[in-house]
Amino acid sequence: MTDLRERLRALDRLEPPDLRSRLGTHVVQPPPDRRASGLVVGVVALVAALVALIVAYVALRPAARPSAPAIRSTRHANGPIWFLGGDHPGSIFGPSGGVFWVSPEGGRPHAVPMPKGLSSITRLAVSPDGGLIAMSNGGGEFPPRNIYVMKPDGTGLRQITSGNFFEVDPAWSPDGRSIAFSSTRCCATANSSGN
Amino acid sequence: MHPSGITNDLQIERLFVEDSARMWRAVLAYTGDPEIASDSVAEAFTLALESQGRIASVSGWVWRVAFRVATAELRRRRRTTGEPPDHGYVPDNPAADMLSALRRLSPRQRGAIVLHYYADRPIEEVARILGSTGAAVRVHLMRGRRKLKELLEESDD
Numbered sequence: 001m002t003d004l005r006e007r008l009r010a011l012d013r014l015e016p017p018d019l020r021s022r023l024g025t026h027v028v029q030p031p032p033d034r035r036a037s038g039l040v041v042g043v044v045a046l047v048a049a050l051v052a053l054i055v056a057y058v059a060l061r062p063a064a065r066p067s068a069p070a071i072r073s074t075r076h077a078n079g080p081i082w083f084l085g086g087d088h089p090g091s092i093f094g095p096s097g098g099v100f101w102v103s104p105e106g107g108r109p110h111a112v113p114m115p116k117g118l119s120s121i122t123r124l125a126v127s128p129d130g131g132l133i134a135m136s137n138g139g140g141e142f143p144p145r146n147i148y149v150m151k152p153d154g155t156g157l158r159q160i161t162s163g164n165f166f167e168v169d170p171a172w173s174p175d176g177r178s179i180a181f182s183s184t185r186c187c188a189t190a191n192s193s194g195n
Numbered sequence: 196m197h198p199s200g201i202t203n204d205l206q207i208e209r210l211f212v213e214d215s216a217r218m219w220r221a222v223l224a225y226t227g228d229p230e231i232a233s234d235s236v237a238e239a240f241t242l243a244l245e246s247q248g249r250i251a252s253v254s255g256w257v258w259r260v261a262f263r264v265a266t267a268e269l270r271r272r273r274r275t276t277g278e279p280p281d282h283g284y285v286p287d288n289p290a291a292d293m294l295s296a297l298r299r300l301s302p303r304q305r306g307a308i309v310l311h312y313y314a315d316r317p318i319e320e321v322a323r324i325l326g327s328t329g330a331a332v333r334v335h336l337m338r339g340r341r342k343l344k345e346l347l348e349e350s351d352d
Contacts, residue, residue, distance in 0.1 A: 004308075004312050004340060004343065004344070005312050005313070007293060007347060008224075008293065008308075008309075008312050008313040009313075010290040010292070010293045011220045011221075011223075011224055011290050011293060011294075011313055012217075012220065013290055014220050014223060014290055016215070016216045016219035016220065016232075016233070016236075017229075017233055019211075019215050019216075019219060019233060019236055019237055019240075020211070022233060022234070022237035023237055023240055023241050023244070120205050120209075122205070
């Protein structure tokens with residue numbers, strides 16, 4: 001059996017195509033209907049041309065859009081806007097995932113170097129003075145998922161809460177001394193220094 | 196806030212990053228057709244993402260849907276063309292001998308062998324994916340293993 005498993009490893013040498021680009025597309029196309037009339041072909045070509053025009057417009061228009069989809073943004077007064085971007089909304093999994101910031105006036109988004117110790121972030125909240133970003137970080141489906149803070153340049157990562165709980169949606173108090181968050185421990189707040 | 200929606204998406208994303216390539220290879224080995232493999236895997240992940248957190252076990256669900264979509268497509272093609280897919284058009288196929296040997300097993304034997312010995316799925320899960328029973332899967336594995344051994348020895352000679 002070990003030998004069979006070894007032999008089957010030959011399959012690992014097969015390289016799949018870009019599967020991510022196929023997500024959301026309809027699958028298993030039916031064979032072309034050779035009896036399709038010229039009218040149907042014409043309508044399809046017209047729709048395809050319209051779609052191509054829309055795609056070209058979206059791609060070429062000048063815009064301050066991030067390269068990754070912007071989701072769940074946060075900011076403090078007159079400061080940069082911080083957001084999570086990635087291959088899939090709600091996580092930083094994938095090669096382009098992470099924390100970004102962009103000026104409120106627009107321009108190119110900047111990626112924050114991600115410190116070790118983060119596996120998947122789902123929410124961000126910037127402190128009132130702009131000096132810290134709170135976030136929910138954890139491994140996925142099951143607890144623990146806890147609250148962390150880091151400086152906006154990606155340094156100074158600290159775990160604020162701990163324990164086998166599922167903790168999300170951090171929100172700062174106006175004086176920046178407390179962080180409220182949703183937790184399976186129920187109705188919790190933590191001092192932003194972690195005490 | 197109930198975490199199931201977020202965590203489902205995270206689980207799906209993680210499964211995609213860690214396991215979609217292996218899933219594609221397994222479906223390719225099962226069907227013999229890279230296009231069916233690509234479409235089936237993409238369809239399974241797309242359906243999972245659209246499920247809005249209603250999936251209890253993401254990994255087993257996505258593997259099961261990918262193989263069932265692939266099986267349905269194989270049946271549809273057999274009905275319309277009468278021919279199973281051909282491995283021949285995998286460009287510069289580096290696993291030609293293995294794919295060729297697998298092709299000569301019955302579909303049930305091939306599915307069981309690929310899922311259990313290549314994808315490391317437990318026998319009960321293989322049975323769920325193939326719509327069979329654990330006992331039947333064990334029989335398919337035994338017969339498939341014996342036949343595959345003979346075929347691979349032939350190709351080695």
